[in-house]
Amino acid sequence: MRKSLLACLAVIGILFGSLTTVRADEFLRVGMEAAYAPFNWTQETDENGAVPIEGTSQYANGYDVQIAKKIADSLGKKLLVVKTSWTGLIPALTSGKIDMIVAGMSPTDERKQEIAFSESYYTGSPVIVVNKDGDFAQAKSLEDFAGAKLTAQQGTFLYGIISQIEGVNQQTAMGDFSQMRQALLSGVIDGYVSERPEALSAETANSKFKMINLQTGFEVSEADASIAVGMRKDDNRLGKVNDVLATISDKDRLALMDKMIAEQPVEESTEETGFFNQVWSILTKNWQQFLRGTGITLLISILGTVIGTAIGLLIGVFRTASKAANKGLALVQKIVGWLINIYIEVFRGTPMIVQAMIIYYGTAQAFGISIDRTLAAIFIVSINTGAYMSEIVRGGIFAVDKGQFEAATALGMNHSQTMKKVVLPQVIRNILPATGNEFVINIKDTSVLNVISVVELYFSGNTVATQTYQYFQTFTIIAAIYFVLTFTVTRILRYIERRMDTDHYTTGANQMQTEVL
Structure with a gap:
């Protein structure tokens, strides 16, 4: 277990050490879905003036992107698109994850209560x-x-x-x-x-x-028909943004929209090639996106399961410890026990999607703590898994025969030694099926992390679907990848169970033979 944790920490260090830190004085971070052509879309190259999407090797383009480029140029900054789900745009802005929203958003009265808006840069019908x-x-x-x-x-x-x-x-x-x-x-x-x-x-x-x-x-009211740039209310650059938008005439705006409609990526028609040929075509053209998403899904689910299991083991050991003889330590033990109970009930009693929104956006807005979204995803899955695993571990400890606790005590072992040498080896074997089940659940549940724009398998696949307009075919590929992942994990864990059982019986037989001799 210790080696696994050290390996996980090393992976995290390598992963986040290789990421480029985005400096607010160098980039203008603009939030959009990058999936709403011709206003904004995702593409694989920087052709036609596309700009990078944060945290990926992909690019964004569209009417919104070109407007945002004009704003960024006027402010002397490089434009960086932060791909964000529609419902996460305003939380991302108010929490400081992005600097502006340029995503075809209308300046309604309800939104104006939360954020400020520029003058309109397009009026639709x-x-x-x-x-x-x-x-x-x-x-x-x-x-x-x-x-x-x-x-x-x-x-x-x-x-x-x-x-x-x-x-x-x-x-x-x-x-x-x-x-x-x-x-x-x-x-x-x-x-x-x-x-x-x-x-x-x-x-x-x-x-x-x-x-x-x-x-x-x-x-439709004028406020609803028009779209504007969303900004924080305390952002003093609103006037500069309005000055930039004022230089773009109605004729130029219409010409830019027509240009973006003509340049948006359109997949070659595959309607007559058959369903499976369509699936194969999508897979061969977009395999890199699926591979990246699968990699992030595996990274989050593996680290989340390992760290969550470690949390569950620690809590399980603590909760089964006898009451301290010292009154001060006993009080601390009681308070910590209350906090652990609150943690378990909260994270088992609320959906992971809500936890993700609160932890990623809420901590930044309330406390000014900015967390990398992939690191936040690992943290969310870990603590969520830890809450469930703590109860699984507790059940595993109680399943160990009481006589073994008594025997360990008779040999002079303290609680820590009893757990380490006698109980936990049996507990780990007992909870292995439940741990495997949590692993499988985590692989699938990473899909809810798309609300904080983690580019996992579902997020990547959904991007492909918006590009190809072939949804059933694309989601068939996604489903197949999820099945392969969960099926493979299940087979590996069952192999480990058989090996552990074989080693256990072999060790027991050797001990009996030694006693007879």
Whole structure:
């Protein structure tokens, strides 16, 4: 166990020692999804003026990126895109993880309570994206969508305006456009409300989509229709940003949007090649993204499981220790026991996705503590695993026959010696199946860490899906990779169990033979 922990610490040191520290005086860190073409998207090269995405070898481009480049140039900084989920953009800004939001965000009254906004740098109009061969492909006005199952992105004004359609079957809001496109392709919804540039991109990328430009459209306020740069309220650069935006005429903005629509990456059509050929095509073209995501998933789950198991063992030993004879030590022991109980109940009683948001964004906002997102992910998985493993270890200790504790005491061993030499070797063998189960759970649960923009397997796969518009095929690859990982881990752990059982019986037989001789 000690060697494993030292190896894990060495891996962490190598990993984070090789990362370049982002200095606030050198870079302008701008948050966006990089998955909302033509406003912003992810690509593999820096062609057409793309800029680096923090923590990856990928690049971001799009209308938002080009606007952000103009702002960064005026401030004398290099632009660095911080790829962030939509729901994490404002927490990332207020916690200091990013300097600005340039992500097609509307300056609504609700958002203005949290952050400040620049003047508008684009004004859009809402449209509806439907299936080209669907029941609503010939719709012309809002009235034609009575009974339609419609949705929009969570946390946007687009979702709120759906209620303007009389008789509409408004569906639950979705987290991002990749989910909506997948739902539309599979027939779960009849359409989703979007903005004209995104709808044009969807229509261009997938011939099954159709944009409905309504003759009788939605009633939208100016604040909702426009998009602006989001900044912290105490950021004194707002005036400079507005000065930059003022130099871009309406004609230039329209020309830039048309240019970005033309330059966005579009996958070659594979509709006639068959499902498995499509899967193979996606895998061969994007294997590096899948490999990077798989590597991060394994790193987080392995370190999280090892460190969490070590935490569980330490807590298990502490909680089974006898009460100290000294009153002062006994009081300390009691207080520590209370704190451990609180830790266990909190982390077992709350979802990991909530813990991730609080630890990554909350600590930065409340205490000014900035944690690298991968390190934060390892920490989150470790302490979450530790809470569960502490109870598993406690059960493993209680499963050891009491006679062995009594025998150790009779031999003059203290609690620490009893645990180290007699109990823990048996406990580790007893809890190995449960530890393996936690490992498998951690491999799958790393997917929730996409809320803090950790580029693990799900995050990487979702990026590929937004680029290819082939969601079922892409997520089939993701599912297959997860299965291979969990199946392999299960087989390895079962092999270790058999080896431990063989070694145990061999050692016992040798001892009996020695006693007979």
